Amino acid sequence: GQQLNQSPQSMFIQEGEDVSMNCTSSSIFNTWLWYKQEPGEGPVLLIALYKAGELTSNGRLTAQFGITRKDSFLNISASIPSDVGIYFCAGPHQQQGAQKLVFGQGTRLTINP
Amino acid sequence: DAGVTQSPTHLIKTRGQQVTLRCSPKSGHDTVSWYQQALGQGPQFIFQYYEEEERQRGNFPDRFSGHQFPNYSSELNVNALLLGDSALYLCASSLSYNTGDYYGYTFGSGTRLTVV
Numbered sequence: 001g002q003q004l005n006q007s008p009q010s011m012f013i014q015e016g017e018d019v020s021m022n023c024t025s026s027s028i029f030n031t032w033l034w035y036k037q038e039p040g041e042g043p044v045l046l047i048a049l050y051k052a053g054e055l056t057s058n059g060r061l062t063a064q065f066g067i068t069r070k071d072s073f074l075n076i077s078a079s080i081p082s083d084v085g086i087y088f089c090a091g092p093h094q095q096q097g098a099q100k101l102v103f104g105q106g107t108r109l110t111i112n113p
Numbered sequence: 114d115a116g117v118t119q120s121p122t123h124l125i126k127t128r129g130q131q132v133t134l135r136c137s138p139k140s141g142h143d144t145v146s147w148y149q150q151a152l153g154q155g156p157q158f159i160f161q162y163y164e165e166e167e168r169q170r171g172n173f174p175d176r177f178s179g180h181q182f183p184n185y186s187s188e189l190n191v192n193a194l195l196l197g198d199s200a201l202y203l204c205a206s207s208l209s210y211n212t213g214d215y216y217g218y219t220f221g222s223g224t225r226l227t228v229v
Contacts, residue, residue, distance in 0.1 A: 004155075033215055042117070042203050042220030043156065088155050092215070098169035099212050100146065101205075103155030 004089055004104035012110045019076040021107040023089030032065050032072040033090040033101070043088055043103075047074070076109075084111050115140060117206050117221035125227045126194050134189040134224045138206030142219070145187040147179060148203040150223070156203055162187050163209050194228045201225050 006023045013019060023032070031050055035043035047058050049065035049072060056063055060077045076083055086106040092099050118137040126132050138145050144163045148156035158171040162181035176192045185206075191198055201223040211217060 041222050045216055048215045096169045098161045100158040100169060105155050
């Protein structure tokens with residue numbers, strides 16, 4: 001089945017540093033989604049990308065939809081303590097009239113103040 | 114406006130037992146999807162319910178079953194629990210005719226199931 005691979009699996013950075021993470025797939029996705037999950041909560045959508053090559057920002061977050069449609073990147077600039085959490089990429093998969101989300105395994109971000 | 118509500122928040126069960134988890138969708142949503150998130154992994158799709166019927170199923174055994182009620186709320190049932198069923202179970206609700214609205218696809222905080 002479809003599988004998304006995220007890297008790195010974890011990051012330990014200093015407050016104020018920039019962060020980059022990526023997600024690759026063995027198959028094409030027509031939409032890429034980036035979620036953040038904090039302890040005790042469900043994933044929350046940060047950015048949705050709908051077109052190959054698209055670059056979209058949400059505050060200090062910027063995500064790009066790779067032109068091959070098999071990868072995506074998320075950057076966080078000037079990290080702050082509230083950026084701590086697990087970041088997931090996801091792609092929707094339509095089948096039998098229903099839609100499911102396929103998730104990567106996540107990148108855990110830890111910030112040292 | 115209440116979001117997705119899941120109950121209970123935590124649960125401990127013994128191997129072989131059965132468990133029922135509950136989900137109330139966000140107001141106005143008619144579709145409920147269930148995901149299993151093992152420790153250190155991303156969520157894995159279990160199944161989706163719409164109009165009280167299962168529309169799509171992920172790679173999970175028949176021990177996992179569900180139900181949707183006329184008020185759109187949903188239950189996830191797991192029979193003959195295994196240690197490997199220990200996970201965070203997430204419910205997500207959405208609106209059936211708005212499948213492109215991913216910002217409207219809302220997750221609950223989950224039920225943490227521990228099987229001992």
